[in-house]
Amino acid sequence: MENTLAQDTKGKYFIKTFGCQMNMHDTDRMASLLVTEGYNPAEQIEDADLVIFNSCSIRDKSEQKAYSSMGLLKKDGKKKNPNLKIGFAGCVAQQDKKEVFQGAPHLDFVMGTDSIDQLPEILYRLNHGEEKIMQVGFDPSNDYSIETKVLPGKSTAFVNIMKGCDNFCTYCIVPFTRGREKSRRLEEIVQDVKRLALLGIVEITLLGQNVNSYGKSLGGKKVGQTFPALLIALQKMADEMEANGTTHPRGEGGRPKGIQRIRYTTSHPKDFDEEMIDCHANLNRLVPHLHLPVQSGSPTVLKKMKRYVPIELYKARLAELRRRVPGIAITTDLIVGFPTETEEDFEQTLDLVKQVEFDSLYAYMYSARPGTAALSLGDPILDQEKKRRHAILSEVQAEIQARKNTEQVGKVEEVLCEGESKTNANLATGRTAGWRIVNFSLEGSDLKPSQLEGRILPVKITDANTYALKGELSLL
Numbered sequence: 062m063e064n065t066l067a068q069d070t071k072g073k074y075f076i077k078t079f080g081c082q083m084n085m086h087d088t089d090r091m092a093s094l095l096v097t098e099g100y101n102p103a104e105q106i107e108d109a110d111l112v113i114f115n116s117c118s119i120r121d122k123s124e125q126k127a128y129s130s131m132g133l134l135k136k137d138g139k140k141k142n143p144n145l146k147i148g149f150a151g152c153v154a155q156q157d158k159k160e161v162f163q164g165a166p167h168l169d170f171v172m173g174t175d176s177i178d179q180l181p182e183i184l185y186r187l188n189h190g191e192e193k194i195m196q197v198g199f200d201p202s203n204d205y206s207i208e209t210k211v212l213p214g215k216s217t218a219f220v221n222i223m224k225g226c227d228n229f230c231t232y233c234i235v236p237f238t239r240g241r242e243k244s245r246r247l248e249e250i251v252q253d254v255k256r257l258a259l260l261g262i263v264e265i266t267l268l269g270q271n272v273n274s275y276g277k278s279l280g281g282k283k284v285g286q287t288f289p290a291l292l293i294a295l296q297k298m299a300d301e302m303e304a305n306g307t308t309h310p311r312g313e314g315g316r317p318k319g320i321q322r323i324r325y326t327t328s329h330p331k332d333f334d335e336e337m338i339d340c341h342a343n344l345n346r347l348v349p350h351l352h353l354p355v356q357s358g359s360p361t362v363l364k365k366m367k368r369y370v371p372i373e374l375y376k377a378r379l380a381e382l383r384r385r386v387p388g389i390a391i392t393t394d395l396i397v398g399f400p401t402e403t404e405e406d407f408e409q410t411l412d413l414v415k416q417v418e419f420d421s422l423y424a425y426m427y428s429a430r431p432g433t434a435a436l437s438l439g440d441p442i443l444d445q446e447k448k449r450r451h452a453i454l455s456e457v458q459a460e461i462q463a464r465k466n467t468e469q470v471g472k473v474e475e476v477l478c479e480g481e482s483k484t485n486a487n488l489a490t491g492r493t494a495g496w497r498i499v500n501f502s503l504e505g506s507d508l509k510p511s512q513l514e515g516r517i518l519p520v521k522i523t524d525a526n527t528y529a530l531k532g533e534l535s536l537l
């Protein structure tokens with residue numbers, strides 16, 4: 062059997078992924094298509110016959126990283142392996158199109174964000190003599206219908222519920238690289254997730270640039286296609302599967318059966334309303350974590366970003382959420398150095414961070430992006446000043462975060478294990494439902510960290526720092 066597989070193989074692939082979960086999801090999708098086509102994964106880039114760079118364009122640095130990484134294969138990649146094919150995919154590919162080929166004679170194809178499913182066709186064409194293929198069109202249909210691809214043995218999955226973005230926040234490239242917003246039908250997603258549960262998936266992350274807009278392209282509220290309706294339907298489906306015992310019988314090594322955790326990202330402050338708070342309060346499979354990027358604490362900057370919500374309303378909603386779901390983790394994204402950001406604006410961001418006490422946050426230095434509305438404002442804040450603001454913000458947050466993490470010490474948390482810790486093979490690592498990283502020891506058990514991937518385990522938290530918690534398996 063193994064021999065047949067080896068004979069059928071078309072070679073090995075390696076995909077280098079940059080950027081967000083959308084790109085990771087696209088990588089999963091490419092990998093799964095490649096495996097179906099007869100490719101095997103390569104351990105390292107040097108061993109591959111097909112290398113794809115899945116690029117991100119969110120900031121200039123991300124773009125440069127993808128380009129320079131691809132450039133590394135220019136010198137002798139094809140000398141070492143004459144069969145090597147190289148592709149450039151993702152948001153930079155979508156943005157730069159044929160320009161990607163300039164200065165990259167070693168590149169065989171450029172593939173945009175809406176062309177993932179055409180990968181087998183592209184490879185077929187390359188293997189039949191075509192050169193320098195470019196596939197960067199957006200699918201013109203209103204439909205968005207897919208089946209989530211996962212590799213065997215996985216316990217978590219990203220589930221795209223929509224694609225594109227229509228918000229056009231003035232700093233952001235995503236509406237240009239991902240096209241117009243389109244949603245998958247609710248019924249299709251529920252069936253898809255049911256299938257994932259049967260494959261042994263225990264945690265799903267629903268993906269969309271603004272999940273609160275989910276369903277709008279399908280008719281929205283009038284036809285019952287809304288994000289809260291989707292969350293309720295998924296919870297119901299998982300409850301029924303568990304009650305009927307129809308989930309994956311594997312449960313091997315104690316892996317739980319069926320969808321235990323539902324995550325989503327990203328929600329938009331303008332749309333995070335009472336109905337969403339109700340979902341968090343009522344649906345026990347929805348994790349106690351909300352990522353709600355606010356970007357700035359200054360109303361003037363928010364207006365210039367085309368992302369205005371009254372700060373008082375933002376804070377009130379979060380306070381209400383914390384009241385209804387005690388202990389819920391709240392995280393955010395912030396940008397420092399937006400072109401019009403004054404020292405006072407920045408102070409307002411600091412105030413917001415101090416008042417809300419986020420459980421964690423991502424702070425970014427503003428980067429001007431091609432084609433965006435904010436480009437006309439220039440980029441007057443010097444790098445040095447952006448760095449200064451970033452450092453102050455990070456310092457303020459680090460203190461809050463360390464304190465909040467320390468409050469977890471003594472608790473027993475359910476941790477979804479991801480296997481061995483990267484820095485210490487004796488420790489297992491995983492995440493709490495609230496998205497905190499926990500590295501934990503397995504004393505008193507004969508299990509190895511690598512055997513625990515996909516299991517949800519009780520872990521007693523014994524120590525904490527700014528970025529992670531430490532613990533020990535709690536044998537009841």
Ligand code: SAH
Pocket residue numbers: 119120232233234235269270271327328329354356394395396425426427428429430
């Ligand atoms: N759709 C999500 C965010 C996607 S991009 C949302 O609206 O929340 C992820 C984060 O990158 C953003 O939240 C923002 O903080 C940051 N970002 C986007 N464009 C940027 C730019 N031009 N410069 C710096 N940071 C940026």
Ligand code: SF4
Pocket residue numbers: 226227228229230233234235236270271329
């Ligand atoms: Fe970008 Fe705004 Fe869309 Fe998020 S909501 S992807 S920040 S345009």
Ligand code: F3S
Pocket residue numbers: 079080081082083084116117118119151152234235238239
């Ligand atoms: Fe994601 Fe980067 Fe594209 S953040 S949507 S991969 S620009």
